Amino acid sequence: MSFSGRLASWPAAGVLLALAYVAGLNAVAFAPQADSVAAWWPAAGLSVGLLVVQPRTRWPVLAVAIVVVTGLASITAGRDVGVTALFSVGNAAEALVAASILRRGSDRAPVLDSSDVLVRLLIAAVLGGAAVTVVGVLTVALTGTAGPVSTAWTFFTSHTAATLIIVPALISPPLRHRLLVRPTELALQAATLIALTLVVFSPNQDLSASFIPLPVLVWAALRIDLRALTWELVAFSVVVTLLSANGFGPFGFDYERGAISASTLGTLVQGYLLCAMLLTVPLAVAVHQRRRLIRELARSEKLTNATLHTIPTMILVTDLYGEVVRINGGTTAVTGYVESDLVGRPIWEMPFAPPGSTGYPAGLPDEPDGHVSRETDVITNLGRRRRVLWNAGYVRDERDRPTHVVISGTDLTRERRTAGFNRHIFEAAITTALIGIDTDGRITVFNSGAANLLGHDAQDMVGTPFTDLLDPDQLAERTRTGPGEPAFAHLVAGAETSGTATPRDWIWVDADGRHHTVSMSLSAVTDSITAHYGFLCVGRDVTEARASQEMLIAALEKERLAVQRMRDLDAAKNDFVSTVSHELRTPVTSIVGYTEMLEDGSLVEPAPAQVPLLESIARNGQRLILLCDDLLTLSGLDSGVTSWERNALDLASVSTGAEDALRAQLVGRDLELVIAASARPVPVLGDHGQLERVLTNLLSNAIKFTDDGGRIEVTIDAHDGEARLAVADTGVGIPAAEQSGMFERFFRSTTAQERAIPGTGLGLSIVAAIVAAHGGRIDVRSAHLEGTTITVRLPLAARPTS
Incomplete structure (x- = not known):
């Protein structure tokens, strides 16, 4: 039973209501005395979760309980x-909505295992x-107990967040019996989250470092189970809210010194x-979702392989x-x-094909x-000749278009090696039905193979119409005859026309009424002077072969x-990340813009005590904008919607914009930055914008990972017929064992993690994508x-002739 299923009981409902009471009591206790609205309200999330996991028939009672x-x-x-x-009525209304x-009309609680539920x-x-x-x-x-605008913001943010x-x-999928990662990694991730949270939200912490715990939560999202992440997020939210309410961390610090109100503190948190x-x-x-689909695909592939390799019939696709x-x-x-x-x-070059054969063994x-x-x-690999009955059919997609051809072959060598075409074959043929038919369509010979196949006595069948053996509906449909x-x-x-009719599958009905799929061929029988006096029907039961073929097609x-x-999931993931990043960037850009207006006094001259707060908001906003830009860039590269300009330019021209973009990052640092560009153009x-971003990302990494007193050198020139852009630093370097993955997304070297150097791990993956799109390559020496030297090599453009 899932976790949400275990919560669909009255005792569980009582526990959730008790937790809602305790949460509501504490939330009101932390609310300012002059304000009737609590700045945080976890009871809202518990109330919604209570109704979600409980049967609908209990909702009226539970809604009243929520009010109480x-x-x-x-x-x-x-x-x-x-x-x-x-x-309280509003709380119940929120939970019901x-x-x-x-x-959505379902009688069961949803499970958060798909984007639709999300x-x-x-x-x-x-x-x-x-x-x-x-x-x-x-x-x-x-x-008249509070202002409507502040009340709206406080209510909406606190209840939506809860x-x-x-x-x-409460509705995430249950933990797997075996964790996807080792317990040591889970313990390390949890310890890192706890440590960073306590450091960032410690007393008198006024640094704008609230973004630092977020990559650790992303770590949990990528590597650890979804259920573990959601409970970590709940614990993280409780700790951050309590510490901030007590004046700890960047938000609590501003509240403690009176820079923001209690309601503003709650809204920010x-x-x-x-x-x-x-x-x-x-x-x-x-x-x-991706892990689940991979497991399903592995099971499907295992079934397909098992089906293929357990069938004695030859199968070629x-x-x-x-x-x-x-x-x-x-x-x-x-x-x-x-x-x-x-x-x-x-298929026509198979080594077992006999000399002179062409095309598919059975045709199409x-x-x-x-x-x-x-x-x-x-012809086997030992040079022996074997006789095979081939069958071929199409595999079709959901639009009924052919995608593959499945060819099955049944070894008939033993049957064909029996001597004597007449009496001996008729008596010894156990699996092949041989039936003689006169010109009136009545059976004259019924061999043991036919008797074994259909369960009829050979003597009883002589003189009966041959068409009585066939399925009447199929016979009428194919011959277009009525009763x-x-x-x-x-x-x-x-x-009668060509001497032999084309072999075809027919449905034969045995003595017990069961249907058999039989590969049947009819040949005209003539004497020495070509007088036509009957037909020979050769039939072989291919029911199992056809069933195996259908199983293979289904697999x-x-x-x-x-x-x-x-593929659809991957595309949906890219679209979702792009949408969320875009939607986050718009409000953050507005926040940064208004903050800059407050900083420069465009609206009103800020008080001296407000200047650090505004700078903190602007810095954190810029970090979020950069993160959104990176995510949008990667999403555009994945989906192929990113448009590229293709203009002739001097590679040295990108250094000016990159240097300007990173000037603020160099403030307060003791670093020697040298840009050595070739005197001649490097076409x-x-x-231009994307290549400038390559240099900006490389320089940003060099600045972050180089200690004060170090040196960073940028070289732009033409070398060995290629344009070369190299960024060398005297920083901490990258261990050789980790360099193979440094251009993957979210890569963070162990040195960067040990030194707690901030970063998302997206910069180098963006660099690699841009360089690849320009037909270039990247060399790393570290x-x-x-220290580290990263060299980007691009094709030189032809210089215009005079």
């Missing part, structure tokens, strides 16, 4: 009874928060926690160009050739859903669908504590 519990918490903490009653959206959670949190905000604003407007942080912990959730939970859901892409163990058993001898070669079906059969010889019409004449028309189809789902074709 939240109201009792506020009254116990000394709040006004009238205001408390209205607020959010739970209804999350459940989007519903976001919508539910926003609409639930809006519902309680409306009730709260109307309440304070009637009572829902988005607490509800995922809840907004910060909301950003942490939006940064990590969607990523964790996408990673969870080719693409539409005739290249063999897979064989089974039966093929090796019959021919002696292993997979490496056959896969990757055209004329009808989309048809099958074709043909017997040919096969009572002579279907046999249509059946043997091809044999291949399932595998294709799993691959397509993975390249490319996007060692631990011995």
Whole structure:
């Protein structure tokens, strides 16, 4: 039973209501005495989660319980009874709205294991928060206990953040029996998060370092289970809220010295926690979906391989160009050739094909859903000749377009080696049905193979119509005859004209009424002077072969669908990251812009005590903007929507913009920066802005990872027919064992982690993508504590001739 399933009981409901009471009591206790609105309200998330995991039939009772519990918490903490009653009704309304959206008519609690549930959670949190905000604003407007604008912000941020942080912990998928990472990594991640949180939110901490714990939560989203991340996020939110309310950390420090109000403190903290959730939970859901699809694909591939290798029939799969892409163990058993001898070669160049053969062994079906059969010889790797009955059919996609050809072959060598075409074959043929038919369509000979196949006595069948053996519906459909019409004449028309009708699969009905798929061929029998006196029917039961072929086709189809789902998920993940990054960047840009206006006194001259606060907001806002820009850049590169300019430019020209962009980063640092550009132009074709970003990212890394007193040198020149841009520093370097992964996303060297050097690990991956798009390459020369030299080499553009 899942975790949310265990919560769907009355005792669990009582526990959640008790937690809501304790949370509400503490939230009111931390609220300012002059304000009737609590700046944080975890009881909202617990109330929504309570209704989400409980059956719908209990919602009316539980909604009343929410009103009572939240109201009792506020009254116990000394709040006004009238205001408390209205607020409590708003809490219940919020829980009902959010739970209804999350459940969406379902009788079971949702599980946060897909992007659809995540989007519903976001919508539910926003609409639930809006519902309680409306009730709260109307309440304070009637009572005059607080301002409507501040009330709206406080209500919306605190309730939305509580829902988005607490509800995922209640509906996330259960932990797997075996962790995806080692316990040591989980312990290290948790210890790192605890340590960084306590350092960033320690007493008298006025540094703008609130972003530092976020990469550790991203670590959990990428590497550890989704359930573990959601509970870490809940614990992180409780600790950050409590420490900030007590005056600790960058938010609490400003509140403690009176720079911001208690309601502003609550709004900032809840907004910060909301950003942490939006940064990590969607990523964790996408990673969870990807892992699940990989497991399904592995199971599907295992089933396909097992199906292929347990069938004794020869199976070869080719693409539409005739290249063999897979064989089974039966093929090796019959021919002696292993997979490496056959896969990757055209079907008409198979080493087992007899001399002079061309094309597919059985040909290709004329009808989309048809099958074709043909017997040919096969030459084994030891030079022995074997007789094989080939069948071929198409594998089709969801649009009914052919994607592959499946060829199955049945070894008939033993049957063909029996001597004597007449009496001996008729008596010894156990698996092949041989039936003689006169010109009127009646059976004259019924061998033991036919008797074993159909369960009829041979003597009883002589004189009966041959068409009685065939499925009547299929016979009528293929011969286009109605009841009572002579279907046999249509059946043997091809044999009378050419002597042998094309082999075709037919459904035969045995004595017990069971259906068998039989590969049947009809041949005209003539005497020495070509007098036509009957027909010979040769039939072989291919029911199992056709079933095996259908199993293979189904397995291949399932595998294709799993691959397509993975591609769709990857595209959805890229779209979601791009959307979230874009939506975060817009408000952050506005915050930074207004902050700069306050700093330079465009609106009003700031007080001296406010200047550090404004600078702190601007710095953190710029960090968030850079993070959003990196995510948007990577998303654009993944989806292929990034447009590139292709202009002729001097590579040395990118140094000016990069130097200007990093001038602020050099303030207060004792570093020697030398830019040595060639006196002659270094012409390249490319996007000036993107190439400038390459140098900016490389220089930014060099500045961050070089201690004061160090030297950074940029060299731009043409060398060995290539444009060369090299950034060398005397910094901490990169261990040789870690250099292979330094251009992957979120790469952080152990040296950077030990020294707690900030960064997201996205800069070098962006550099690699831009350089690759320009047809260039990157060389790295580095060692631990011995500095780093990164050299970008680009194709030189032809200089214009005079």
